[in-house]
Amino acid sequence: MEQWVENLFTKEVLEDAATRYGADATDAKKLGDFENYVYEVKRDGKPFILRLTHSSHRSKSEVEGELTWINFLNGHGINVSLVHKSVNGDLVEELSVGDSYFYVCLFDKAPGTSVKDPQFGPELFEKWGAITAKMHLVTEDYEVSGTERLSWEQDDLIELDKYIDPVKDQAIVEGNRNLVAEIQQLPQTKETFGLIHSDIHPGNFFYHDGDIHVFDFDDAMYFYFVSDIAIPVYYTTWWKYGEESLETRSAFGTEVLTHFLKGYMNVRAIPLEWIERLPLFLKMRDYTLYGVFHKKVDLANNERVNELVVGIRNRLIKDEPIVDLDYRAIWEQSLRPQLNK
Helix, strand or coil, rough: CHHHCCCCCCHHHHHHHCCCCCEEEEEEEEEEEECCCCEEEEECCEEEEEEEECCCCCCCHHHHHHHHHHHHHCCCCEEEEEEEEECCCCEEEEEEEEEEEEEEEEEECCEEEEEHHHHCCCHHHHHHHHHHHHHHHHHCCCCCCCCCCCCCCHHHHHHHHHHHCCCCCCHHHHHHHHHHHHCCCCCCCCCCCCECCCCCCHHHEEEEEEEEEECCCCCCCEEEECCHCCCCCCHHHHHHHCCCCCHHHHHHHHHHHHHHHHHHHCCCCCCHHCCHHHHHHHHHHHHHHHHHHHHHHHHHHCCHHHHHHHHHHHHHHHHHCCCCCCCHHHHHHHHHHHHHH
């Protein structure tokens, strides 16, 4: 979190936020503070997730748009954490702090735990693909008025020169602009483009009794559905083999995508032409993360994150992908179980 926002956040703000939902923050457990303040609090003895979003990060309408969609998904039987109304009957409470606001909401705590390394295998990847496809399928006809979520082109990280050195990183600034221009030319239909989670990585879901439960929809935006397929390949590969060779990363990426697509295409079809466009969205994540880390982290005083950023930068400068896959072969292999039904 940016330091000036940290200066606004106090114990009193947290207690006020919890009270508005009939919850108790006395023994609140802090779960995160990267882009939002996230706490586990108790209400009637049960754990819930309280989130405070500063107005510099999202508008109230954006938060409402996120929460309305989450409850829509929940209502269609998808494992996402239900959003609760405050004692005033609102999904979002607005807390005034100085000349800005914190927007507060309360979620069910997802059952289960984070996945561990031994669980990173075909069964998990296929279920990951299936729940992603279910979200996409029910969202194809999703229409709601009165709330908003931004389109990807409106994201503040779309122009990286606001957060990185435009001289030192001129090649990265230009590369990002060229990639954005290329993606802008892709066709938009209800089958290809819509509201997506945009960040379904292992830190944003729990695994419980063989089912995946997704949370943290803060990055939800209108973007191409295929981006939600790129994200699992990107993060599982980066976290597990990020410092290994392209060959090693690609071998693991092949396993992830093959089984993810098996689960996905068992629920929802996706044409080969879109799977072959995955490299665009994998590279987009490199550019986005490069900007996020420069925006949110004091890299001079965080050696570990700085090492990660250097790795991303080196890939971008060399034009080296996170993985180099045979997308046609993977798609065909993933499609076979569907053809044999």
